[in-house]
Amino acid sequence: MSGPGSTIAAIATAVAAGVGSVAIVRISGPQAQAVGRRVFRPAGKRYQAWESHRVLYGHVVEPASGQVLDEVLLLYMQAPRSFTGEDVVELHCHGGLVCVQRVLEQVLANGAEAAAPGAFSQRAVLHGRLDLTQAEAVAQVISARSRRAAALALAGLNGGIYRRIERLRQQLLEQLAHLEAHLDFEDDLPPLNPETVKEKMQAVAEDLSRLVEDSRRGQRLQQGLRVAIIGCPNVGKSSLLNCLSGHDRAIVTDYPGTTRDIVETELILGDVPITLVDTAGIRHTSNPVEKLGIARSRQVFTQVDVIVLLFDVNMGWSETDQALANELPEEVPQLRVGNKVDLLDKSSNQSNNLSKFPLAISAMTGQGIEAFTQALLNCCGLTDLESLDTSLNRRQISVAQKAIESLICLDNTAKAELPWDFWTIDLRDAIQHLGGITGKDVSEDILDEIFSKFCIGK
Ligand SMILES: Nc1nc2c(ncn2[C@@H]2O[C@H](COP(=O)(O)OP(=O)(O)OP(=O)(O)O)[C@@H](O)[C@H]2O)c(=O)[nH]1
Ligand SMILES: [Mg+2]
Structure with missing residues (x-):
């Protein structure tokens, strides 16, 4: 991916010959406006001032020759009020294959870099416009093949996955804080009851297991x-x-x-x-x-199936x-x-x-x-779909499973009556895995890998 400070561009709509009346070239980054101004000729004076979130009408031209490449609408969205959280310029061109590709070529020749797959969504996450689960839900919303699948994906886009996972992570963090306080100030605090701690962990593990089970059905609904x-x-x-x-x-x-x-x-x-x-x-x-x-x-x-x-x-x-x-x-x-x-x-x-x-x-x-x-x-467990309100994707399921495994280890640690500091090790692992779902605890490499599976323009 091009560096975070760069200005990137790609076609954001489906590209196919002969179909689609409108196609969009999206430019994002600090130079978005400068690039846009180089290739866009407004149709009159009233289109010269670039106010944020206002539509301008004009043409995309080849700057050197002035040759008109397409008649377009331009939408400028000033940072941070855009999908990526950066300055964004969208050029709404004619659909089909030719015009939109020529417009993109011109944008790339005038200061923007070709966006890597998922680069816009990745920037949205980096700038805090979306959490990781919401960015991943965008892909699911787009690929949904039925109304119910779209509704489920939209719940993720509205933060449903984030909230559910974050609630569980907070419960674990609370327990970790208790354990650590107890380790540091054992003499000053009332003794901890291992049964209470165990029960709380088990409740989290059960909730996660139910979520994984639901998500398997959700995956089937999504994939068909x-x-x-x-x-x-x-x-x-x-x-x-x-x-x-x-x-x-x-x-x-x-x-x-x-x-x-x-x-x-x-x-x-x-x-x-x-x-x-x-x-x-x-x-x-x-x-x-x-x-x-x-x-x-x-x-x-x-x-x-x-x-x-x-x-x-x-x-x-x-x-x-x-x-x-x-x-x-x-x-x-x-x-x-x-x-x-x-x-x-x-x-x-x-x-x-x-x-x-x-x-x-x-x-x-x-x-x-x-x-x-x-x-x-x-x-295939695909009746009673109304009760399905949150579904993880495949990556998130496998991370949730790792969190469940850590909680199972914790349970074994508890059964073996090992000292409290052993408990904190498993607990930290589980917390880290849950953070890996929401993006609170993921390395840049993992983010790169997740977004590289998106398509270009997303
Ligand atoms: N009465 C009645 N006839 C049926 C029914 N289903 C199929 N048929 C008839 O059975 C015959 C075979 O139907 P097909 O659908 O071609 O059967 P098929 O299993 O695809 O056959 P192959 O492609 O040869 O393997 C046709 O004359 C159909 O009209 C049914 O439910 N009731
Ligand atoms: Mg037949």
Whole structure:
């Protein structure tokens, strides 16, 4: 990353040919205004004074030749009232690829340096505009694929993670202060009760463990689920994909062996983003094309979060279905679902199948789809999402786990009745780990590493 005193610039919006009516070049740093003035020509006198947080209208030009590169709106935000806490100039250009890139090139040729990934957010943290958890939440807000995932990320952006972790850190700091005072002034203070200290530590460890558990669900909500529909030919896999996605995405015929390639579609079920993967029906075949399709189906087994094993409820669960079930990796949750329940003759003993397989649906009429959706989300712990109000990201989960481990060590120290100064060692570790989540206790190297995973312009 360029040094903290430098002036940096990047395109802050998504860049794609032919789309987006507006694209933004963001400049941040002490020279932001100077760089902006070099390339911006106001459209009239009234746009010459640069007041903070006022929009100016004009053109970006190549200073030497005066050639106009784009018609823009310019927004100047004076330090510290900006995203980064520094002077910021935003040039709102035309969208697409060409204009915005030419504007950026000109900005870079006139005194700004290309921003490294995450550099704007990193500066926001350095200048105290955001804490580390809020900066990380920005990335989650942007990548959210469902309303619920966005709401959860926004809670982090509003300081929800910071407050929860900081409260726990303060509780630990309080205990540390007690222990240290006791070590220094043992004779002047009433004796410490180890049980009380232990209980307080345990309460913090339990709260952290609950948070980690919730965060695993939050991660799944954020990333979405990849769900494969697997089964013998003709059981209605492609029909189920079409039924759930609400349109004719995959070809459906009554010929077994219709689907050959993997067909994927994105949808939202119960606020959870889902990538649904339809596969070729698995059977022995001599057809070389179908064989290739079946090989692809088998590759999908290990690349998904859940497998829906579909069978025809009218035929019952056959040996072939069982053989297929045996092939599936144990670590991937499976949901066995009987399809074509609309054809089931209730008067015959076929209906016994229903009691054996509670998940019976019709991809044709939609019967049972609601219960199926619930079961699907349930097997990944993704129901009752309203109760989920804070979710750590992957990095934060692993740091929280280290804090929990330190508290477990502390518990062992307590059980072994070791002297108080041993307790303070584990306690300090736990406090340090929690500070690593909020950014209160992280080295510059770690910050660099965290922000390098952001994208350019953030
Ligand atoms: N009555 C009834 N027919 C269904 C239902 N689901 C699928 N079908 C019919 O079953 C036949 C096969 O459906 P597909 O969706 O192509 O089956 P598939 O499992 O994708 O088959 P392959 O791609 O060959 O493996 C078609 O004629 C569908 O209309 C259902 O719930 N009820
Ligand atoms: Mg199919």
